[in-house]
Amino acid sequence: MNVLIARPDGIGDLVLALPVAAQLRELIPGVHIGLLASPVAAPLLDHHPDVDYVRAVSLQAPVRDLVKTLSGEIDAVIFLKPFRRLMWAAWLARVPIRVATGFRWQSVLANRWINEHRSGFARHESEYNVGMVKGLGLTPIEASRPRLVVTDSERAQGDRQWGGKAGRRVIIHPGGVSARRWKPEHYRDLANLLARQGYPVILTGSEAERVQFQREVLDGVSLDEGIRNVMGRLSVRELMGLIATSQVVVSGATGPAHMAAALAVPNVSLFDPRRNNLPTRWKPLGRGVLLRPDVPTCEICVGEACSYWDCMDRLTVSNVSMQVAQVIQSTAPLSILHL
Structure with missing residues (x-):
């Protein structure tokens, strides 16, 4: 068939x-x-x-x-x-x-x-x-966790992207358009903070996301020398190889979070409180932590008309960086935290 x-x-x-x-x-x-x-x-x-x-x-x-x-x-x-x-x-x-x-x-x-x-x-x-x-006409069995496959050569190519830096490797993916985003400046500040703490950090995203990120938060601003920006420079397969050689992926509710879970790499995922983005339906099926603002679930985002319009700012750079450190050291299944 x-x-x-x-x-x-x-x-x-x-x-x-x-x-x-x-x-x-x-x-x-x-x-x-x-x-x-x-x-x-x-x-x-x-x-x-x-x-x-x-x-x-x-x-x-x-x-x-x-x-x-x-x-x-x-x-x-x-x-x-x-x-x-x-x-x-x-x-x-x-x-x-x-x-x-x-x-x-x-x-x-x-x-x-x-x-x-x-x-x-x-x-x-x-x-x-x-x-x-x-x-x-089939009777479903329990759903298995999605998995993706990278070749040895793709993994080796991903490993080279880190320039010989080993351990505690962090990918930060600031993009994503299907969910309300954490502010780009928060992603930038998180990358700088982690780099100052000794983490090798790589920024990823599409070419359109690179242009937007550059325009919004990088013009006239220097990144720490421990950060490598490859936004707009990787194919999907190259991104997979890079993720497979990292220790954690930080992103919103977007594709790379699910890619990481399917490659057995932990996530720190930042979810907005809209109903159509509930973790029950869309959480990555792997290890790590999912962070969500501790505010009521809303049907749609109405911006500043909402009493909780600053909801995503409740996920602070300091809190996210602490979660990165904890996730790298943990082997526990994905947990959900409301901050």
């Missing part, structure tokens, strides 16, 4: 789709497993033992390109998120089995439905995802 798992959007979303591939490998003898990913995220899947092939496509591609991507002896496609144009393309491509959630108008384009609301945020995204295999 040839099954395609569709999640062509964010890096973190794709990482949390991997337990579905593990389920299929376990439950269907001889299954051929594909993953439909965005062009940016697709390289994450290289060398993965549960993924036989990868198809990359942009959700903004013309429908004819989407149809072509979903054609070619695919027996079933599982839509982990019901993207309308993608489901329309699968219908046009006549994929025999099309599994999706119910309750949406585009659900009519599927022919197997999982009638479960995710809006309650009662479970982790990976658990919701593995539940989708019920659309193939």
Whole structure:
């Protein structure tokens, strides 16, 4: 059976789709497993033992390109998120089995439905995802922790990025657009503080994030000599190799946090208090600590109109640096702290 798992959007979303591939490998003898990913995220899947092939496509591609991507002896496609144009393309491509959630108008384009609301945020995204295999007549088993694979050469290349500095290596990733961010100046000050304390620090991010970070907090400001800034200079695979050779990754609720967890590297993750960013649903599935302001959960961020508009500033540079030190020395599972 040839099954395609569709999640062509964010890096973190794709990482949390991997337990579905593990389920299929376990439950269907001889299954051929594909993953439909965005062009940016697709390289994450290289060398993965549960993924036989990868198809990359942009959700903004013309429908004819989407149809072509979903054609070619695919027996079933599982839509982990019901993207309308993608489901329309699968219908046009006549994929025999099309599994999706119910309750949406585009659900009519599927022919197997999982009638479960995710809006309650009662479970982790990976658990919701593995539940989708019920659309193939399977009984889900416990979701495994996502894992990613780096080669020895990628790990060696990542190791060279540290310039021979060993131990207590910290990656700081100030970017991320899907969640309310910790202020860029806090990330800068954290990097400087950790470097003064003797930690080797590397800043990572995309080219767009590099430009924004430079403009907002680095123009006219010097970084400590113990900090290396590689924002905008690494491919996804190179970032994976770098993360694999670090001791902790500090970031917001963004893709590299899930990458780190899948590479068995601890996190210090900074989550905002919005309901659609609840740790119950989106926490990295690994070791470390998740920091969240000790304020009421809100539906949306309304900025200064909110009584707690400064919520993320409650996560101070000093507190985050202390958590970095503790996480490096700990082997405990991820914990959640409200500060």
